[in-house]
Amino acid sequence: MTVNEAIKEAEKLLPGVPAPEGAQDPRWQAIIKVSEFIESHPDRVWEFTLRWGSHECDDLRSAVATTLLEHFLEHHFDMIFPRVMKATRKSKYFADTFSSCWKYGQSESPINSKRIDGLKAKLKK
Numbered sequence: 001m002t003v004n005e006a007i008k009e010a011e012k013l014l015p016g017v018p019a020p021e022g023a024q025d026p027r028w029q030a031i032i033k034v035s036e037f038i039e040s041h042p043d044r045v046w047e048f049t050l051r052w053g054s055h056e057c058d059d060l061r062s063a064v065a066t067t068l069l070e071h072f073l074e075h076h077f078d079m080i081f082p083r084v085m086k087a088t089r090k091s092k093y094f095a096d097t098f099s100s101c102w103k104y105g106q107s108e109s110p111i112n113s114k115r116i117d118g119l120k121a122k123l124k125k
Contacts, residue, residue: 001033003034003037003040003041003044003045004044006030006033006034006036006037007034007044007045007048009030009033010027010030010031010033010034010048012030013026013027013030014027014030014052014055014060015027015052015055015057015060016060018057018059025059025063027060027063028063028067031052031063031064031067031068032067034048034067034068035067035068035071038068038071038072038075038076039075039076042072042075042076042079042080045068045072046072046080046083048068049064049068049069049072050083050087050094052064053065053068053069053087053093053094053097053098054087054090054091054093054094054097055093056093058096061093061096061097061100062100064097065097065098065100065101066100066101066102069084069097069098069101070101070102070103070104070107071104073101073103073104073105073106073107073112073116074104074105074106074107075105075106076106077105077106077107077109077112078106081112081115081116084098084119085119088119088123095123098119098120098123099120099123099124101116103116
C-alpha cells in the first residue's frame with residue numbers, strides 16, 4: 001500500500017462516527033495505516049494530519065493526536081513543531097489535538113519538551 005492509497009482509504013471513512021464502546025473503530029485503524037508513512041512521507045501525512053486534526057469531532061482528533069501527531073513529534077520534531085505552532089494559532093480544534101499529545105522520542109529531549117510545555121501553557125490561556 002502506498003501513502004496515497006492509505007490516505008484515500010482513510011478518507012472514505014472520515015469523518016464518520018465513533019464505533020460503539022468496546023468495538024474496534026475502522027476509522028482509527030485506517031489512520032494507523034496512514035501513520036505507517038510518517039517517517040517515509042512526512043509532508044503528505046502532515047497534510048492529512050492537519051486536515052483531520054482540525055476537525056470538530058473529539059474522537060477523530062484523539063485518533064489524530066495519538067496515532068499521528070505524537071509520532072510526528074517523536075520522529076520529525078524540528079520539521080513539524082513550527083507547523084504545529086502555526087496550526088494551533090489558526091484552529092482551536094488543532095490546538096486541542098496538540099494539547100492531548102504525549103511526548104516520545106525527539107519530543108522528550110529537554111529543549112523540545114520545554115517548547116511543547118510552553119506552547120501547551122500558552123494555549124491554556
